[in-house]
Amino acid sequence: MIFHSLDFVVFFLATVTLYWALPHRWQNLLLLVSSYLFYGWVHPWFLSLIFATTFIDYASTRGMEMWPHRKRALLWLSIVTNFGLLGYFKYFNFFVENVAAVLGAVGWHVPLAALNVALPVGISFYTFQSMSYTIDVYKGHARARTSFLDVATFVSFFPHLVAGPIMRSTTLLPQVEAERRFSPAAARDASLLIAWGFFKKLVIADNVGVIANKVFALNAPEFYLLWAGVFAFSIQIYADFSAYTDIARGTAKWFGFDLIKNFDHPYLAKGPSDFWRRWNISLSTWFRDYVFLPLAYGISRTIKADRVLGLDATTWAYVVGMIVTMLTAGLWHGASWNYVIWGGYHGVLLAVARVAGGLPKPRRRIRRWLAPLQVLGMFLLTNLGWLCFRETEFAALVRDLTLSPADATTLGTQTAVYLFGLAAIYSAPLWIQSLWVAAGGPDLVGAMLSDEPSPRWGRVAAQAALAGVLFTGVLVLRSLTTLDFIYFQF
Amino acid sequence: MVRRSARSWLSLGLVVAGTLAVPLGLRAVSPFLRSPKAAPSYIPAIETPRERAPFDDAVVTDLRNARPDYVTIGDSMAGSRINTGDLSRLVRGNGVVGLFEAARESAYWYLAFKNWIVEPGIRPKVVLFFFRDENLTDPLFRLWRGTLDRVAHDREPRLNEIVAARTHGTYYRVHLAAQALYQHDTVRAWLEPKIVRAPLALAADGPEQTALLDAMNDQVFALEALRPMAAADMQEADDAALDFHRLLPTSVLPEMIRLSKESGIRVAFVRVQRRPEGHRPPPQSRALQRYVSDLAAYLAANNAAFHDDWGDPDLPLDMYDDGDHVKEEYRSHYTAVLFRKAPGIFR
Numbered sequence: 086m087i088f089h090s091l092d093f094v095v096f097f098l099a100t101v102t103l104y105w106a107l108p109h110r111w112q113n114l115l116l117l118v119s120s121y122l123f124y125g126w127v128h129p130w131f132l133s134l135i136f137a138t139t140f141i142d143y144a145s146t147r148g149m150e151m152w153p154h155r156k157r158a159l160l161w162l163s164i165v166t167n168f169g170l171l172g173y174f175k176y177f178n179f180f181v182e183n184v185a186a187v188l189g190a191v192g193w194h195v196p197l198a199a200l201n202v203a204l205p206v207g208i209s210f211y212t213f214q215s216m217s218y219t220i221d222v223y224k225g226h227a228r229a230r231t232s233f234l235d236v237a238t239f240v241s242f243f244p245h246l247v248a249g250p251i252m253r254s255t256t257l258l259p260q261v262e263a264e265r266r267f268s269p270a271a272a273r274d275a276s277l278l279i280a281w282g283f284f285k286k287l288v289i290a291d292n293v294g295v296i297a298n299k300v301f302a303l304n305a306p307e308f309y310l311l312w313a314g315v316f317a318f319s320i321q322i323y324a325d326f327s328a329y330t331d332i333a334r335g336t337a338k339w340f341g342f343d344l345i346k347n348f349d350h351p352y353l354a355k356g357p358s359d360f361w362r363r364w365n366i367s368l369s370t371w372f373r374d375y376v377f378l379p380l381a382y383g384i385s386r387t388i389k390a391d392r393v394l395g396l397d398a399t400t401w402a403y404v405v406g407m408i409v410t411m412l413t414a415g416l417w418h419g420a421s422w423n424y425v426i427w428g429g430y431h432g433v434l435l436a437v438a439r440v441a442g443g444l445p446k447p448r449r450r451i452r453r454w455l456a457p458l459q460v461l462g463m464f465l466l467t468n469l470g471w472l473c474f475r476e477t478e479f480a481a482l483v484r485d486l487t488l489s490p491a492d493a494t495t496l497g498t499q500t501a502v503y504l505f506g507l508a509a510i511y512s513a514p515l516w517i518q519s520l521w522v523a524a525g526g527p528d529l530v531g532a533m534l535s536d537e538p539s540p541r542w543g544r545v546a547a548q549a550a551l552a553g554v555l556f557t558g559v560l561v562l563r564s565l566t567t568l569d570f571i572y573f574q575f
Numbered sequence: 576m577v578r579r580s581a582r583s584w585l586s587l588g589l590v591v592a593g594t595l596a597v598p599l600g601l602r603a604v605s606p607f608l609r610s611p612k613a614a615p616s617y618i619p620a621i622e623t624p625r626e627r628a629p630f631d632d633a634v635v636t637d638l639r640n641a642r643p644d645y646v647t648i649g650d651s652m653a654g655s656r657i658n659t660g661d662l663s664r665l666v667r668g669n670g671v672v673g674l675f676e677a678a679r680e681s682a683y684w685y686l687a688f689k690n691w692i693v694e695p696g697i698r699p700k701v702v703l704f705f706f707r708d709e710n711l712t713d714p715l716f717r718l719w720r721g722t723l724d725r726v727a728h729d730r731e732p733r734l735n736e737i738v739a740a741r742t743h744g745t746y747y748r749v750h751l752a753a754q755a756l757y758q759h760d761t762v763r764a765w766l767e768p769k770i771v772r773a774p775l776a777l778a779a780d781g782p783e784q785t786a787l788l789d790a791m792n793d794q795v796f797a798l799e800a801l802r803p804m805a806a807a808d809m810q811e812a813d814d815a816a817l818d819f820h821r822l823l824p825t826s827v828l829p830e831m832i833r834l835s836k837e838s839g840i841r842v843a844f845v846r847v848q849r850r851p852e853g854h855r856p857p858p859q860s861r862a863l864q865r866y867v868s869d870l871a872a873y874l875a876a877n878n879a880a881f882h883d884d885w886g887d888p889d890l891p892l893d894m895y896d897d898g899d900h901v902k903e904e905y906r907s908h909y910t911a912v913l914f915r916k917a918p919g920i921f922r
Contacts, residue, residue: 269587270583276590496794500791506777545589557598560763561759
């Protein structure tokens with residue numbers, strides 16, 4: 086089931102109404118049943134995978150508590166099983182294609198069978214979330230839960246099931262276990278968040294996405310046309326993914342849950358590490374905690390010399406750890422080399438920024454003047470990354486990167502200017518919001534969200550007006566081409 | 576505490592009410608955005624109020640006078656194939672009247688059947704519809720603004736429901752209700768072209784802007800400029816959408832069948848063959864073959880005749896003019912072939 090369908094609206098209204106009429110344990114059961122209904126709506130067989138993941142992690146963590154001396158083996162059982170399922174359904178064909186290509190290159194043509202099944206949506210998200218629970222129990226950061234219902238509800242909680250934000254067991258499981266009370270104030274804020282999410286998806290992301298799709302469907306786009314398409318895609322992916330998160334957070338709030346904020350104006354980032362503090366925050370912190378930090382500690386312990394090639398052990402640990410982590414994060418996005426290239430590109434950016442961070446810094450006054458240039462520079466670097474992310478054919482990527490503006494035709498340039506302008510018009514609310522924040526103003530939507538029990542009527546009136554304007558925008562300006570959420574495919 | 580809770584509930588109610596009430600402003604402005612002569616469309620599901628051309632009742636008068644045994648309905652595919660004079664001689668009796676209109680499709684044919692034949696009480700023995708591939712179950716194909724004016728009454732509720740269901744899916748009544756309440760499509764019809772055209776000012780001078788828009792569509796984003804995979808994906812998507820049983824409920828075909836049964840007029844459907852490839856019939860995907868087979872079974876179950884030209888060796892490439900049209904000099908040949916090979920229709 087997808088958020089931007091009337092199926093979901095009916096499903097949500099029915100579920101939330103019944104939910105608040107039930108006692109706590111029954112609420113969790115309803116959440117589990119409705120989450121499975123939501124997930125299995127189109128492909129019921131997907132449910133067997135999420136159930137298997139849940140059961141393995143529940144059993145592993147219970148085992149860790151019952152047999153502490155087998156903890157490590159049980160952790161490996163969870164990791165191997167989870168990665169096995171993920172690997173089989175998401176990466177099997179990628180693996181087979183690459184093996185066949187390598188064998189073919191040495192003249193050995195072996196017919197290898199490909200898997201002909203739909204990629205289970207959200208498998209990367211819920212696998213990581215479920216695994217984080219097992220790892221947290223293994224490390225002693227969380228206790229093993231006895232209630233299978235609670236763990237299954239934690240893994241499958243439908244608002245964020247297919248595209249995050251990825252919630253840690255230490256944050257979400259206590260909310261599953263706790264008694265919840267309906268808060269009209271939270272529901273009020275949630276309604277605004279949901280309206281903003283729908284506006285971003287249906288008006289901004291889908292209208293601008295049509296432009297990006299058109300350009301990337303071209304066989305040989307010219308220089309300016311290509312970059313107009315990349316610009317459109319950079320808006321689309323941000324509006325699309327942050328819209329999903331906002332709708333997920335708003336929906337969860339209606340059920341009495343708080344999901345973490347996943348975006349913080351990422352295109353205002355002044356550098357690579359700043360970007361990753363603002364973009365897909367739940368995933369970047371997951372990789373930081375479960376991949377980068379253990380890897381970096383391990384690398385720093387293995388380097389015995391004080392300095393290698395002019396860099397100290399800590400910097401080397403960061404550089405190597407970060408590049409490996411980002412390559413893995415790239416592969417997490419999809420079974421295709423372009424995602425690996427995208428991840429590697431960001432890993433290199435982060436590593437270079439780290440090394441450059443050791444250089445003398447300009448004075449504070451100059452830094453203030455430099456800030457807009459840093460934002461612009463990082464935005465352009467991010468766009469270059471999005472080209473790698475969006476362009477799935479390696480040969481086309483090489484061609485794109487070697488295009489010259491000198492070869493552009495008048496018609497191609499005019500088309501690019503037109504598409505650039507059209508993308509800018511549709512995304513104006515997003516830019517206005519971010520520029521307002523950059524100028525020191527509060528986040529226009531975020532500032533209106535508050536869980537205060539006693540309402541301030543001026544703020545309520547502003548919320549009502551803004552939600553109404555957003556709904557009006559959806560009615561009048563929504564794209565007639567409805568696109569899937571981009572992160573569904575991951 | 577109770578008071579605070581009541582205020583919280585009130586604040587939630589205000590936000591929900593605001594969300595639903597603010598768009599009512601669209602209703603207030605929409606009368607100023609349309610022509611004073613504009614009348615509500617007969618298909619409000621997809622059309623804002625506009626000035627329309629009148630219903631053509633002269634056709635009804637002509638049909639009353641001619642009292643034909645056969646009426647043929649179709650677009651240029653039928654017009655370039657059927658010689659009504661020849662067919663009249665072949666069928667004898669009161670002969671044949673051809674109601675051909677180029678670039679019109681199933682919604683037009685349905686309204687022509689309903690408003691020109693069934694409702695005025697014209698009673699031919701058979702009404703023949705000529706179509707290509709999946710046209711019969713695509714009510715939106717060639718449904719451009721004003722193309723149905725000649726055959727449509729001021730209200731066409733059944734067609735409107737069909738079009739709404741095809742456009743908006745299961746919950747189309749919710750869309751229709753929202754449209755009736757907010758009238759947002761009027762504002763959209765006014766605003767969207769302005770947004771789409773606004774950035775043209777950055778790229779070209781005033782008089783050249785329309786030409787630039789055309790050049791973008793016809794040259795920059797022409798089908799030949801697409802990647803082969805993208806073009807193939809489009810074909811694949813079309814094939815995936817070719818499910819007769821899924822398309823049928825949101826098409827005009829069941830209405831045509833219903834009208835036929837209620838009026839006692841037999842209906843017949845002729846699938847014309849697209850342009851052959853050399854000496855071979857035109858290729859058709861497996862999905863299309865399945866679709867045609869399902870269509871044939873449906874028509875047979877509803878006592879409607881069906882004839883498929885595809886693969887007929889008497890319809891070679893030489894007959895074809897541009898595209899799928901047939902040369903004028905072969906019109907009599909086609910008419911004779913159809914009469915000979917579809918005895919079920921002309922019995």
